[in-house]
Amino acid sequence: MSPLRRFLRTPEAVAGAILLAVLIAMALSAPLLFPGDPQAIAGPALLSPFQDWSLPLGTDRLGRNVLAELFHGARTSLAVGLAAAAAALVVGAVVGTLAGFAGGLVDEVLMRITDAFQTVPSFLLALAFVSVVGSSLGIVAIAIALGTWTGPARVARAEVLSIRERDYVAGARVIGMHPLVIAFREVLPNALPPVLAMSSVIVAAAILTEAALSFLGLGDPNRVTWGGMIAEGRAVLRTAPFLSIVPGIALVLTVLGVYLAGEGIVETTAVRRGLS
């Protein structure tokens, strides 16, 4: 059975994939469906959803189109989530591989640094970083990556520790390959699958962290973010609850989609590895 068919036979994986596909479609189509600034004032303030079909989800306190904000917010969430997760995975994999492959003092130093980062709660780290450096989209992604690269680093190191004792690694040494080449060409690719398995959790966590930062007013104020929308809606929670509920639901579905799809991929590959 092909991995794709196996993937498609897991219902939760399919659900996750559909959710993710919708999200990506939203993010990609946002500038086409809602050209211009999504924060532009489009109509009367605090219009309820389903009143005016040109503004299907209503408007916020300044009269901005909630649907447009939702679509553009998907871009931000996805961009930050993916960028932060990619950065965390790359840094984690490199640090873990170096530590595991080199061993000795290098291992000690790198792992103690990892410990140091792990002792600080990742959200606090992101909060502190953003409030000191400022809050553009890139900075937010870096801030989130700062607190999440340690998990991949530890997993990568553990994998590398077992892989480096394999025969083909010894073989590579014998033919005189440079240790760094061995580490990154031979060892890292084989250590990667379990690290990548963490990616769905990391992406989901990164999206949530970005939303939380925006909710606290530390996101990029020049971009629409779902967390920021929830925070703004909170002031009118009793009179216009949809302003918080709509982006809240979007956030829940996104995180759910990323997680389910990720789990599906992990299970599919696990089964394949188990069979082989």
Next chain:
Amino acid sequence: MSGFTISRRTMLAGSAMLLASTAMPTSGWAQTPKKGGRLVLAADSEPRNLNPAIVASNGVFFISSKIVETLAEASFDGKDGLAPRLALSWEGAADGLSVTFKLRDGVKWHDGKPFTSADVAFSALQIWKPLQNLGRTVFKDLAAVDTPDDLTAVFKFAKPTPFQLIRNALPALSSVVPKHIYEVGKIEDNPANNAPIGTGPFKFGEYKAGQYYRLTKNADYWGKDEPYLDEIIYQVLPDRTSAASALEAEEIQLAAFSAVPLADLERISKVPGLKVISKGYEGLTYQLVVEINHRRKELADVKVRQAIAHAIDKDFVVKTVFLGYAATATGPVPKNDPQFYTADVPTYAFDVAKANALLDEAGYKKGADGNRFSLKLLPAPYFNETKQFGDYLRQALAAIGIDAQLVNNDSAAHIKAVYTDHAFDLAVGPPVFRGDPAISTTILVQSGIPDGVPFSNQGGYKNDALDALIAKASETLDTAARTNLYKEFQKEVATDLPLINVAEWSFISVARDTVGNIANNPRWAVSNWADTYLAG
């Protein structure tokens, strides 16, 4: 924990009461002042220093004005808009070099010592003039305070000082603290700053951080039969949305200073047993102002500033950001000021085409992306409304081809960025008009102010004509002539636009019907509440 924190049981009881009250006909306003009772109200900030003689700000007054009294209080119908408190009368000399206060007899401090003119002299010379944020400018020429007897204090000024200014400054700047408490040790470190001792109708009870302040009745208060209340509890509710729920659940009876968000007012005004009151803040007008950094070459051009003024739809701001609970502004003095306001100033109607034309004229053509230039916009974080106006202003500027990038900061970082580092192009600020332009308004446009003074001209603006006008007004003794100079001042500010005044707003109180004598003076929320009572 004490008995007035919100528990589930009281919540349930409260909602049951609410259900019951909807079924019963509401009794309305038929009330007579009644003695006793505990007033519980929402407090959204917890000032550490409660000494109003040092920190003259509304956050401090809100609590300490009940404990420490001023010489006079603002009044709707009193002469010159004042009502006597610790002073019974005030008289300015014709040469502007002295002001004589006759003080109230039989007033005692909360520790039993008598209140005398020595306390007034000490407060004025040792605290208001050297230490107080606002007193530093108003009392800068105060040289001595003579005390011929226990009930007379004569302020002597080194330079002629307009009596009108001193009079207008009395409600906010003249908190009298006891000399016998403050004369030992350093004034800033005195423990009474955190547990104030005054002459007011209420004594400081206790403060539990994050929970409440408790004030208790002063049985020896000079006012006949006053105060009515036994206790005032300031329940700390930092979350704005919780004040409305607490009111509905009858956990608190009053939420002042717009603790209930404006967007919630329409709903809450329909809740039986609650009333929404927009009076009682006339003397505390906040102004929504666009502060401009004139060091930017684009913004140094008056045409660009005029274009920005034309790009702002003030009616939209009042209607949408303030939901109608504000007024559009024409200049640096608010419309509701009875003494100084003039409507005879240049105005800037909302006109995007004209704004674009002005920018073209100034030589800033639109680029290929539709933008002329980029600006850094820092909205002050103190109010929801200032932040929302920042969002609006960004859109308004986009419409005339100015790309504004918002920068959000917390309070401390905002003050540093704008008033010390000048790291802004435009900022949204909420200065307060305090009854006289010389108290806290002229400082917003005057040149020569050292870096780091918050809520002052830190935009590098310098206009010799305006500076001369401010200097002349500060030494003009004749009330009518002085008032005219400030009318000139408004005209000059509205013409040259060192800053752009957008709107003026005050606050809203929401109270249960049982709370009586609310909003009976223009600074009610920060007055002494001696006559406030709870009916039923």
